[in-house]
Amino acid sequence: MNPSSRRHWISDVSSAIRAREKLAYGLAILAFVLALLARFALDDFLSQGFPYLTFFPAVILTTFFCGTGAGIICAILSGLAAWYFFIPAQSSFVINGQGMLAMLLYVFIVSVDIVLIHYMHTASARLRAEQQVIHGLYQQQTTMFQELQHRVANNIQFIASLLMLQQLKLPGDSEASRALEEARSRLESISRIHRRLHDPADADQPVAHHLHLLTSDLLDATGLSNVSCTISAEPVNFDLPRLTTLSMLVAEVVTNSLKHAFDGDQRGLISISLERVDTQRLLLRIADNGRGMPRHFNPRTSQRLGFKIINSLAEQLGGEALFSGDQGTVIEVEFAA
Numbered sequence: 001m002n003p004s005s006r007r008h009w010i011s012d013v014s015s016a017i018r019a020r021e022k023l024a025y026g027l028a029i030l031a032f033v034l035a036l037l038a039r040f041a042l043d044d045f046l047s048q049g050f051p052y053l054t055f056f057p058a059v060i061l062t063t064f065f066c067g068t069g070a071g072i073i074c075a076i077l078s079g080l081a082a083w084y085f086f087i088p089a090q091s092s093f094v095i096n097g098q099g100m101l102a103m104l105l106y107v108f109i110v111s112v113d114i115v116l117i118h119y120m121h122t123a124s125a126r127l128r129a130e131q132q133v134i135h136g137l138y139q140q141q142t143t144m145f146q147e148l149q150h151r152v153a154n155n156i157q158f159i160a161s162l163l164m165l166q167q168l169k170l171p172g173d174s175e176a177s178r179a180l181e182e183a184r185s186r187l188e189s190i191s192r193i194h195r196r197l198h199d200p201a202d203a204d205q206p207v208a209h210h211l212h213l214l215t216s217d218l219l220d221a222t223g224l225s226n227v228s229c230t231i232s233a234e235p236v237n238f239d240l241p242r243l244t245t246l247s248m249l250v251a252e253v254v255t256n257s258l259k260h261a262f263d264g265d266q267r268g269l270i271s272i273s274l275e276r277v278d279t280q281r282l283l284l285r286i287a288d289n290g291r292g293m294p295r296h297f298n299p300r301t302s303q304r305l306g307f308k309i310i311n312s313l314a315e316q317l318g319g320e321a322l323f324s325g326d327q328g329t330v331i332e333v334e335f336a337a
Helices: 003-018 021-041 055-066 068-086 097-168 175-197 207-222 240-260 305-316
Strands: 227-233 268-276 281-288 321-324 330-336
Touching: 003 021, 003 055, 003 097, 021 055, 021 068, 055 068, 055 097, 068 097, 097 175, 175 207, 175 240, 175 305, 207 227, 207 240, 207 268, 240 268, 240 281, 240 305, 305 321, 305 330
Parallel strands: 227 268
Antiparallel strands: 268 281, 281 330, 321 330
């Protein structure tokens, strides 16, 4: 049992006893009796200077577990018993100056203990009530946030469906049809990423987990059985904005590879790695074994939308997209960890 669970268990037991008044006062009397018996048992070993030794723990524990009223009852009974049995002259309520001083000291100590424990429990009860309110608000906020994200993803998917309907009205080989197809594909990719990243079950997962899910979705969407993806990533976690940017970058590059890199039934392989350059920098590397880029093609100055998106997303990560490869394409982005 961890310390937090132990504290909750003790608090729950105390609350349960305090809620049953008869049980609380019964335990107070029992604690007094046990303390009195213990004091009698130790009488031969203790001097007359310790008449209240066993009663202090009884009062403190009773107040803590049974409540202020039960603690006061235990304190009164303990004080009277100590006065009668253990303060000279014993077996009477006659008291001298030294005994009166001891009695006043006892009253002061148990009063302070009872007051402190009372306010401690009051503060604890108030804190637990506030925590319950906060927890309820958090649950409400989480539910509303999830509903909002669900609606956003649905709206994105709806727009993609509208684009598909418009595309069907155009000639299949027209430039407008191809533009609508690319826009629809990107919107569907964004919708999938949005759903994945806002799934509470995956909230605390490392980057590698999200990349595996993302590439699986992309492969399933294209239906290509001859292409596979491998993921190798450091066990790092990103906040949601950075993870979204990284996921969109990977999705754009992988989608381009799936569409343009491989010929026919070629066995395609897309390798994605996220490695540490040093303690402050990470390197994202995406490579395929496809046909590669034309010899004199410069992705940095290309006017193609896909490369513009890749360069823009790399800049959002705080890096720069570097393209290379004659036999296949390699894209590398180095950015702050």
